[in-house]
Amino acid sequence: MATATELTAVRPKRMAAKKPHPMQDTLFQRYKPHLTAWDELFQQDLTPHDCGSVLVERLGNLHSAEFAARRASADLAFINQGITFSVYADTRGTEKIFPFDLIPRLVPASEWNKLEVGLVQRIRALNMFLDDVYHDQRILEEKVIPADLVLGSKGYRKEMIGFSPPAKQYIHVCGSDLIRDQNGQFLVLEDNGRTPSGVSYVLENRAVMKKVFPHLFQDCRVKRVEDYPQQLRSALESVATQNANDPPCVVVLSPGPYNSAYFEHSFLARHMGVELVLGPDLFVHEDIVYLKTTRGPQKVDVIYRRLDDDFLDPEVFRADSMLGVPGLFRAYRAGNVTLANAVGTGVADDKAVYPYVEAMIRFYLSEEPLLKNVPTYICARPDDLKYTLDHLGELVVKAVNESGGYGMLMGPYSTNVQRAEFATKLKADPRNYIAQPVVTLSTCPTWTEEGIAPRHVDLRPYIVSGTSTWVMPGGLTRTALVKGSLVVNSSQGGGSKDTWVIE
Amino acid sequence: MISRVAEHCYWLSRYLERAENTARILEVNQTLLLDFHLPVEQQWMPLLIISGIHEYKGEPTAEKIQEYMTWDVENPFSIASSLAWARENARIIREVISAEMWERMNFYHLWLKQLSTRELFDHQRGEFYAQIRRINQLIHGICDATMAHGEAWEFFHLGTHLERASQTARILDVRYHILLPKIEDVGTPVDNAHWVAILMSCSGYEPFHKRPRANQSDPAVAVAEFLILDDQFPRSVHHCLTACERSLAAISETEVGSSASEADRKLGQLVRWLDARDIADLIHDGLHESLTHVVDGIHEIGNAIHQTYFSGEVRPPTKPQSQARNQTQTQHQS
Numbered sequence: 124m125a126t127a128t129e130l131t132a133v134r135p136k137r138m139a140a141k142k143p144h145p146m147q148d149t150l151f152q153r154y155k156p157h158l159t160a161w162d163e164l165f166q167q168d169l170t171p172h173d174c175g176s177v178l179v180e181r182l183g184n185l186h187s188a189e190f191a192a193r194r195a196s197a198d199l200a201f202i203n204q205g206i207t208f209s210v211y212a213d214t215r216g217t218e219k220i221f222p223f224d225l226i227p228r229l230v231p232a233s234e235w236n237k238l239e240v241g242l243v244q245r246i247r248a249l250n251m252f253l254d255d256v257y258h259d260q261r262i263l264e265e266k267v268i269p270a271d272l273v274l275g276s277k278g279y280r281k282e283m284i285g286f287s288p289p290a291k292q293y294i295h296v297c298g299s300d301l302i303r304d305q306n307g308q309f310l311v312l313e314d315n316g317r318t319p320s321g322v323s324y325v326l327e328n329r330a331v332m333k334k335v336f337p338h339l340f341q342d343c344r345v346k347r348v349e350d351y352p353q354q355l356r357s358a359l360e361s362v363a364t365q366n367a368n369d370p371p372c373v374v375v376l377s378p379g380p381y382n383s384a385y386f387e388h389s390f391l392a393r394h395m396g397v398e399l400v401l402g403p404d405l406f407v408h409e410d411i412v413y414l415k416t417t418r419g420p421q422k423v424d425v426i427y428r429r430l431d432d433d434f435l436d437p438e439v440f441r442a443d444s445m446l447g448v449p450g451l452f453r454a455y456r457a458g459n460v461t462l463a464n465a466v467g468t469g470v471a472d473d474k475a476v477y478p479y480v481e482a483m484i485r486f487y488l489s490e491e492p493l494l495k496n497v498p499t500y501i502c503a504r505p506d507d508l509k510y511t512l513d514h515l516g517e518l519v520v521k522a523v524n525e526s527g528g529y530g531m532l533m534g535p536y537s538t539n540v541q542r543a544e545f546a547t548k549l550k551a552d553p554r555n556y557i558a559q560p561v562v563t564l565s566t567c568p569t570w571t572e573e574g575i576a577p578r579h580v581d582l583r584p585y586i587v588s589g590t591s592t593w594v595m596p597g598g599l600t601r602t603a604l605v606k607g608s609l610v611v612n613s614s615q616g617g618g619s620k621d622t623w624v625i626e
Numbered sequence: 627m628i629s630r631v632a633e634h635c636y637w638l639s640r641y642l643e644r645a646e647n648t649a650r651i652l653e654v655n656q657t658l659l660l661d662f663h664l665p666v667e668q669q670w671m672p673l674l675i676i677s678g679i680h681e682y683k684g685e686p687t688a689e690k691i692q693e694y695m696t697w698d699v700e701n702p703f704s705i706a707s708s709l710a711w712a713r714e715n716a717r718i719i720r721e722v723i724s725a726e727m728w729e730r731m732n733f734y735h736l737w738l739k740q741l742s743t744r745e746l747f748d749h750q751r752g753e754f755y756a757q758i759r760r761i762n763q764l765i766h767g768i769c770d771a772t773m774a775h776g777e778a779w780e781f782f783h784l785g786t787h788l789e790r791a792s793q794t795a796r797i798l799d800v801r802y803h804i805l806l807p808k809i810e811d812v813g814t815p816v817d818n819a820h821w822v823a824i825l826m827s828c829s830g831y832e833p834f835h836k837r838p839r840a841n842q843s844d845p846a847v848a849v850a851e852f853l854i855l856d857d858q859f860p861r862s863v864h865h866c867l868t869a870c871e872r873s874l875a876a877i878s879e880t881e882v883g884s885s886a887s888e889a890d891r892k893l894g895q896l897v898r899w900l901d902a903r904d905i906a907d908l909i910h911d912g913l914h915e916s917l918t919h920v921v922d923g924i925h926e927i928g929n930a931i932h933q934t935y936f937s938g939e940v941r942p943p944t945k946p947q948s949q950a951r952n953q954t955q956t957q958h959q960s
Binding site: 202203204205380389390392393398399400401403404414415416417 | 627628629630631632714717718719720721725728729732733736777877935
């Protein structure tokens with residue numbers, strides 16, 4: 124880790140007479156925005172967007188060396204607090220910090236409010252879609268979405284047919300990934316309706332930013348994100364079953380300390396004030412879920428599970444799962460416990476179903492979608508497949524059930540061999556792929572070894588739904604750290620920024 | 627609380643306590659016995675026995691044994707291993723312990739990996755061991771001041787005192803045995819520095835001299851009495867075991883001595899066994915034999931705690947008429 128002293132120590136002995144050394148530059152002095160991407164902080168003429176004027180004025184006065192010192196103190200805060208994720212490839216259980224960039228990404232409240240309404244609309248439609256596909260299947264009968272696409276989805280769970288979760292709520296926590304195109308328009312890149320992660324980083328990033336730049340917050344009028352844990356807890360309690368304790372017993376179910384997101388599971392339990400449990404801490408007796416405590420069994424009412432469907436219950440799903448709870452699904456269907464998110468939500472965030480979300484909104488809500496999708500070619504359609512194969516060099520091809528930047532072909536940056544490989548895969552299993560034009564993601568000024576430079580970002584807001592829906596003002600801004608890279612996933616070396624919704 | 631979490635609390639404190647004790651005996655050995663030209667079997671090998679290591683394969687030199695007991699992560703009883711396990715237990719239950727406790731534990735975990743820490747060990751070993759001891763002391767201070775004094779805290783204290791009782795008994799046993807191998811030897815002159823070393827190994831030097839005493843007895847008897855039976859010294863076997871009794875009573879929400887569980891019963895038996903004896907009885911029966919009884923008893927208490935609270939063999943809620951014996955385990959809802 125670079126510390127302030129190290130950085131100042133490398134200052135060269137001879138300084139050029141006319142040019143001050145970069146360390147004495149103010150922060151944005153040498154900033155050159157990306158040629159074509161939308162810049163989140165600056166306009167074309169290098170003046171800040173309205174919402175960013177205070178920030179640019181205040182941060183802009185910092186010399187690079189001062190900024191480096193604050194970076195070092197932020198990194199140290201993350202390391203000392205052990206805010207880390209485990210790296211799977213490393214068998215020694217190495218923990219790494221998620222690279223954090225100190226320059227916040229801003230969204231003006233006027234724009235945020237529109238996003239919020241659009242996200243709520245989208246989540247309503249996705250919930251209605253899930254309720255429909257597990258009950259009447261009207262949307263399939265009316266051929267708005269091809270039935271085979273839905274029923275053949277890996278995320279479709281026939282075990283859920285005919286079952287209604289409490290309050291008919293399926294996606295209690297949704298993390299929809301948004302990107303901004305060259306014209307500054309926000310688009311939805313994908314919906315994460317299974318077990319989206321990352322919210323703990325939003326909250327920890329904010330806490331660290333407040334330590335490092337305490338005065339900036341007062342001056343910039345940033346909306347609070349800190350209510351998330353209480354909002355989540357209230358939402359979970361609101362969908363407790365009829366026979367729940369009062370207040371309901373809510374737990375966070377984690378796959379365990381070796382899961383890469385264990386820190387987050389622990390964080391959420393701590394901040395909600397509920398127990399963090401592992402599968403073996405629970406057992407089911409006569410369709411009731413109990414927690415093994417030092418004073419005997421305690422009935423559990425709501426499980427915020429951070430475990431995939433596959434591992435939840437070895438009696439129903441993967442029989443070799445050591446992480447789940449035998450009988451859990453029986454208890455769920457008997458109406459004795461709430462699972463959040465519900466089982467079977469994967470069908471709604473299947474990348475091949477994603478292109479139909481706009482149609483869902485029209486179908487269920489009779490409204491025009493407020494947020495647009497990225498145009499998508501569905502390789503299950505012969506015409507789209509042909510187009511994709513003919514234009515592999517221009518498109519992003521994604522496997523429909525992968526996440527984290529895995530199983531992806533970035534056409535413009537790919538080699539002939541990679542394209543040939545993907546062509547073979549596409550022809551063998553077209554249902555498994557979609558393709559999208561490469562969207563030049565917006566950029567944000569970001570600290571790099573060469574000074575402050577534009578790096579591409581996306582935005583994952585978190586939408587929490589119980590009997591009502593709440594959108595956290597802000598979200599996780601993920602940033603690619605490599606010049607020109609459009610891949611922002613943490614598993615691929617991306618970092619994050621604090622996201623400020625400015626009133 | 628969740629059985630598994632209780633177990634992590636209990637082991638978290640046991641590992642911390644173990645690291646502190648190991649640091650203390652290494653430090654004392656290093657500084658106080660330096661002037662005595664004892665054969666290595668008498669000076670350094672006993673440290674391994676105190677920690678329960680009987681199969682040390684390395685060279686029996688002072689330096690190698692210190693290295694092994696301090697840094698070797700293959701040695702489950704080394705300071706590095708104990709602290710790593712303490713931190714891993716803490717990491718798993720960081721939503722249960724206070725954030726300040728976790729941050730300090732994590733801080734020292736990182737500290738131990740720094741090059742400068744290794745240099746401290748190489749050049750200022752006394753200060754290094756002192757720092758290790760302070761880790762546990764600091765975590766305890768933070769724990770008491772920032773964590774709710776509820777069940778998790780009681781399990782934390784239970785682990786500390788059980789480990790401490792066991793360590794004191796072992797230190798006394800091993801040291802004493804070397805100095806005075808046979809009962810008849812009690813009363814023969816042993817250099818005062820050895821008693822000082824035993825007391826220092828248990829942080830008992832000052833309290834020993836400040837204790838109220840009726841008569842000046844043989845130091846061999848007085849030290850043993852102090853470390854086993856003293857009511858006020860926080861590291862005496864008796865004091866630690868009664869602290870365990872209070873924690874267990876608080877955990878089961880009963881009075882001390884009500885034998886609510888197998889763990890309470892085992893613990894009560896050992897405390898009563900000690901209460902029924904004075905130091906003359908213990909020496910008469912053979913101090914080694916007496917201390918072996920204590921160490922074995924503590925081991926059984928540990929097993930009973932595991933069985934009662936951690937094993938996860940929780941039965942479904944029972945109808946009132948059945949399973950009377952298990953009602954303490956199953957009828958309470960927290």
